[in-house]
Amino acid sequence: METLFFLIITLVAIVSAILVITFKNPINSALSLIMTFFCLATYYVMLDAPFMAAVQVMVYAGAIMVLMVFTIMLLNIRVDASKKHSHKIFLGSIIGFITFFNLAYILFKSRAAAPTGPYSVDMIKQIGHTELIGKEMFTNFLLPFEITSILLLVAIVGAVILAKKKI
Amino acid sequence: MENLNGYLIVSAILFSIGTIGVLTRKNAIVIFMCIELMLNAVNLTFVALSRYLGNLDGQIFVFFIMTVAAAEAAVGLALIIAFFNNKETIDVDDINLMKW
Numbered sequence: 212m213e214t215l216f217f218l219i220i221t222l223v224a225i226v227s228a229i230l231v232i233t234f235k236n237p238i239n240s241a242l243s244l245i246m247t248f249f250c251l252a253t254y255y256v257m258l259d260a261p262f263m264a265a266v267q268v269m270v271y272a273g274a275i276m277v278l279m280v281f282t283i284m285l286l287n288i289r290v291d292a293s294k295k296h297s298h299k300i301f302l303g304s305i306i307g308f309i310t311f312f313n314l315a316y317i318l319f320k321s322r323a324a325a326p327t328g329p330y331s332v333d334m335i336k337q338i339g340h341t342e343l344i345g346k347e348m349f350t351n352f353l354l355p356f357e358i359t360s361i362l363l364l365v366a367i368v369g370a371v372i373l374a375k376k377k378i
Numbered sequence: 379m380e381n382l383n384g385y386l387i388v389s390a391i392l393f394s395i396g397t398i399g400v401l402t403r404k405n406a407i408v409i410f411m412c413i414e415l416m417l418n419a420v421n422l423t424f425v426a427l428s429r430y431l432g433n434l435d436g437q438i439f440v441f442f443i444m445t446v447a448a449a450e451a452a453v454g455l456a457l458i459i460a461f462f463n464n465k466e467t468i469d470v471d472d473i474n475l476m477k478w
Contacts, residue, residue, distance in 0.1 A: 213381075214381070217381065217384060221384070221388050224388065224392065225388070225391055225392070225395070228391075228392050228395045228396075228415060229395060231395075231399060231408075231411060231412065231415060232395060232398060232399035232402070232403060232408070232412060237405055237407050237408055237411075240408050240411055241411060244411050244414065244415065247392070247415065247418070248418065251418050251421070251422055254385065254388075254422055254425070254426075255425055258385070258425050258426060258429040259429060260425050260428075260429065260437055262437075263425055263437055263440055263441075266441065266444060267421075267444075270444050270448060271414070271418070271444065271447070274448060275414065275447065275448060275451045278451050278452065278455055279407060279410070279411065279451070279455065282407065282455045282458065282459065283407060285459065286407075286458075286459070286462050286468065299401065299402065300402045302401070303397075303398055303401030303402035304398055304402070306397065306398075306401055307394045307395070307397045307398030307401065308394065310393065310394045310397045311390055311391065311393075311394035314390035314393060314394070315387060315390050318383070318386040318387070318390060319383070324431065326430060326431055326432045327431060327432065327433070328431045328432030328433030328434070329432065329433075330432045330433060330434050331432055343434055344434060344437060344438070344441075347434045347435070347438055348438055348441070351435075351438075352438050355438075355442060359442060359445050362445065362446065362449055363445065363448075363449060365449070366448075366449030366450075366452050366453055367452070369452075369453045369456070370452040370453055370455075370456040373453065373456035373457055373459075373460050374456045374459060374460065376463070
């Protein structure tokens, strides 16, 4: 049953990912991308990571995609069917397939180490995923977490400067 | 955790589709969306391996990747808008100010 569900979600994820790169209109691409993000959130739930699924839906499918759709609306680009692709579509596809075979080869050939970490499924279900993530983030990863705030500040300043009329 | 290979293959497929999109599309916003797709494929690998190894470090990394992606979206879209104000287009073929 779980395998069947996994296959259905995989089908939807891959089809909507292909639609992202084949639709002519950017707004359709954006909606397909939101569908792919929801499929990834489903994967995270299946992987016992409900907090990641919630963040995926809120940050990616919510914030980032709303920003993109808003930009598309703001720019009001006319769709020109004759200029959809650049002329390098064949070469690009070949490079994409080489990337895929390379990744698949590496992922199948490499052996992941045996499960060694302290967090078992029972522990995650008993204590709660969000609590464990929070504990980890505010103890072992406290410095990266604080540096993230500087990154966001830089992004805010950069976006405001770039969006001015005269740069 | 018997289905690890399935998740890794899905992530490889999504990453390759993102690569093809970046290399073949001309609309800057669609290229941007394909980059987000590639970032998400990597996120899936992180979460699957983190779950398999019983180690939460990978999921913390996903959290940071999402932060970087949000910052990237804000700055990148501001760049696209600034470019559109100057040249009235967002085709990457027309973005050649720094080529020679």
